[in-house]
Amino acid sequence: MAGQSVLTPQSEDFPKWYQDVVAKAEMADNGPVRGTMVIRPYGYSIWERMQSEIDTRIKRAGAQNAYFPLFIPESYLSKEAAHVEGFSPELAVVTHAGGEELAEPIVVRPTSETVIGEFMAKWIQSYRDLPLLLNQWANVVRWELRPRLFLRSSEFLWQEGHTAHADAADASAYAMKIHLEVYNDFLEKVLAVPTYLGIKPPSERFAGATNTMTCEGMMRDGKALQMATSHELGQNFARAFDIYFQNEEGQAALCFTTSWGSSTRLVGGLIMAHGDDHGLVLPPHIAPIQAVVIAVRDAEDVNAACASLIATLGRADVRSSLDRGRGSFGRRVTDWEIKGVPVRIEVGPRDLAQGLVSIVRRDTGEKLAVPLNDVDTTVVSLLETMQEEMFVGARAFRDSRTRDVTTLEEAVEAAESGFARLAWDLVGEKGEARLKTEALTVRCLQRADGSIPADEREEGLIAIIAKSY
Amino acid sequence: MAGQSVLTPQSEDFPKWYQDVVAKAEMADNGPVRGTMVIRPYGYSIWERMQSEIDTRIKRAGAQNAYFPLFIPESYLSKEAAHVEGFSPELAVVTHAGGEELAEPIVVRPTSETVIGEFMAKWIQSYRDLPLLLNQWANVVRWELRPRLFLRSSEFLWQEGHTAHADAADASAYAMKIHLEVYNDFLEKVLAVPTYLGIKPPSERFAGATNTMTCEGMMRDGKALQMATSHELGQNFARAFDIYFQNEEGQAALCFTTSWGSSTRLVGGLIMAHGDDHGLVLPPHIAPIQAVVIAVRDAEDVNAACASLIATLGRADVRSSLDRGRGSFGRRVTDWEIKGVPVRIEVGPRDLAQGLVSIVRRDTGEKLAVPLNDVDTTVVSLLETMQEEMFVGARAFRDSRTRDVTTLEEAVEAAESGFARLAWDLVGEKGEARLKTEALTVRCLQRADGSIPADEREEGLIAIIAKSY
Secondary structure, eight states: OOSOOSSOOTTTOHHHHHHHHHHHTTOEEEOSSTTOEEEOHHHHHHHHHHHHHHHHHHHHTTOEEOBOOSEEEHHHHTTSHHHHHHHGGGOEEEEEETTEEEEEEEEEOSOOHHHHHHHHHHHOOBGGGOSEEEEEEEEEEOOOSSOBTTTBOSEEEEEEEEEEESSHHHHHHHHHHIIIIIIIHHHHHTSOOOEEEEEOOGGGSOTTOSEEEEEEEEOTTSOEEEEEEEEEOTTHHHHHHTOEEEOTTSOEEEOEEEEEEEETHHHHHHHHHHOBTTBOOOOTTTOSSSEEEEESSOOHHHHHHHHHHHHHHHHTTOOEEEEOSOSOHHHHHHHHHHTTOSEEEEEOHHHHHTTEEEEEETTTOOEEEEEGGGHHHHHHHHHHHHHHHHHHHHHHHHHHTEEEOSSHHHHHHHTTTSEEEEEGGGTHHHHHHHHHHTTOEEEEEEOTTSOOOSSTTSTTOEEEEEOBO | OOSOOSSOOTTTOHHHHHHHHHHHTTOEEEOSSTTOEEEOHHHHHHHHHHHHHHHHHHHHTTOEEOBOOSEEEHHHHTTSHHHHHHHGGGOEEEEEETTEEEEEEEEEOSOOHHHHHHHHHHHOOBGGGOSEEEEEEEEEEOOOSSOBTTTBOSEEEEEEEEEEESSHHHHHHHHHHIIIIIIIHHHHHTSOOOEEEEEOOGGGSOTTOSEEEEEEEEOTTSOEEEEEEEEEOTTHHHHHHTOEEEOTTSOEEEOEEEEEEEETHHHHHHHHHHOBTTBOOOOTTTOSSSEEEEESSOOHHHHHHHHHHHHHHHHTTOOEEEEOSOSOHHHHHHHHHHTTOSEEEEEOHHHHHTTEEEEEETTTOOEEEEEGGGHHHHHHHHHHHHHHHHHHHHHHHHHHTEEEOSSHHHHHHHTTTSEEEEEGGGTHHHHHHHHHHTTOEEEEEEOTTSOOOSSTTSTTOEEEEEOBO
């Protein structure tokens, strides 16, 4: 880890550090149209792993994948009043197609509650068709004036789940299930990101929702990032799109719907939750390459040992990659550090003569001399240890930067470097307005024990206050 | 297989049969905007399996996934003359976004050669960066005046590969590798669809290509469907987007590029290549559900046997589903037939008393009485047999409907019910014009031995002539 960093240090300018990492780790580039993003192969391989882990959990929760159109008639958006008001300023509109001006303008989907609502109404007949549990992986467009790669882009990739239920309790329970068993489980076990779970205050709800649950992660600069949200939509969209079912008594009844999403923004969160001045630090469960075998020099015995290690690691189901000994060793190490590969296995002629290789942890920099024969078992157990320790470390960091406060003024001060916890009773609408003047928001409301309340009217709720992305 | 079909028979009206199957098997619906498509969960689960099989082969061929923006500046399209001419009539154009009129209109990508070319130019410095092998899974938009679900939709899902090479030979060899090892291998081994491989005549090439390879499948009505295409783009896009590299001699040289794609149209091809009057017939390797265990009646012993069979099949890695004995048995059988599930395992009290179940093949209708203990081994080997036999059967069907002819007039006659093979020398531009008046096209040019020629000027080429989708 010697040598000077090629990145702006986090403490000097965190946003610049983020830009540097995204560029130098070859994660993404800006697209030619304002706010769009090119996800490069390394960035995309991380997103692919995220998709696979989230998709498995979604299917386990019983939802099925489908695909709905990119284009939505403009009139659909207007059917739910709060929804159109929330999304209108961000829409991209197609006015010409096939060489002609269109009779009705088409919007590029900013989210799909409306078009999916239309088809739910068509497909649902009776209580036997409920719950209807759908998900789609898609791109959506929300025009961004201040875009930032992964965090806020005019086009982003995501999954959006949409479900319909016979009653409010079932809808609410399912949204909670997704929030805990899909999102929070993925964030904790795969990304090693601890979050504060809670509901958004009414002012921050999704446009058209009756309740929005969130997972708020803390980034290395102490700011909050909303990692995923799950919405109870009540009967708002069911009413707008006539999503009726015949209940067991034979009467027509309105459904209750939910929606829930997570996006390529998670890649930004992963970078900022774990990265350091040397680049990305990837938790082993999400790392596309878990171990890189580096030939210190391009020599025959070294190359043979490297090839054999790659084969051994493959048999142990470790995702590994070979770095042949060409070019400066120091430069290559720096590049692998920037890419955040969890484990480096350095194979040099001197160590090799003693039957040893060096294993270096990306997170702590700790270096071990390991006999060749023990590399697979050492790496397998080290990866699990690192996964666990990265989560524990991120939680300790978060907790150390979270302060219980008793006034709005203290909250403003605490939020300079992290999160403030203040009784929701002491905030209210007036408090929210005051926080906004300091560029702060109530990230979520939770019970004193950290659990998710049913609504914002419960007594004794705590507001988590922070700067955010 | 008794009882009357709920579908229009193929022989009566093939297009209507296709519509019926797509609707009744719950594959897809028309979207609200002209030509767009809603892919329902059953249709999408087939597409997901296609994606996974194709993606594995693409990665094996060395290409990496990435993601490029949906929106392309209108000016990009114009940089390659043939390209813009080919795609202009099909473009959807965004003129307003974020509440304002845009200074430059944006097109929704119809394909991504242009924007990817721009980034190849940025990323490629020297011969060491070549070949650059990229792929993306994405949606594209080509405005359709006569849309048909899966076959021609204004928005469709696909993968598009884009590669850059140091010379023409390397580009050409890689396009061929993709065509054979990704597309044709997938079509034969997974979809059980035999194809005629060849190149398009110049009049049918991709807009901007110097050579287009195709896989042409025969549908049950004798018409051709282009299942996938691979293009050599020469230096056309490299010139338009300045994709230069420094060669080993230190000089700047233009790259050669390729592109290749396959789309949700494959789902339409799968339906039409194997379907019969009772619905879909899915080859086991692509079937989301390979075996359905049907309780003939809702009785305790039947249910227990069904549950135990599902567990047994799961252990044998057979994708299976349980149909509890509710509702009419005949109606349920009809529904599973429409969905094309390869194997039905019917569990009834009478058979069960003798320790037997009935296993029915979807493709042939053949019924076997099988002892409970042998179900897993029987099903596993039956699925492999069916996969093989479906391919052999489709090939025999295709061959029986392919006729060698010696004049254009004979070709027109032969193409009434299938494909005609005519010497390319006897066709030429004038012949192509004549064929067009009969709604026929040259689907591909191949060598007499069925292999793919390097270009249309080779001697002794055969033109495959057919009606097409």
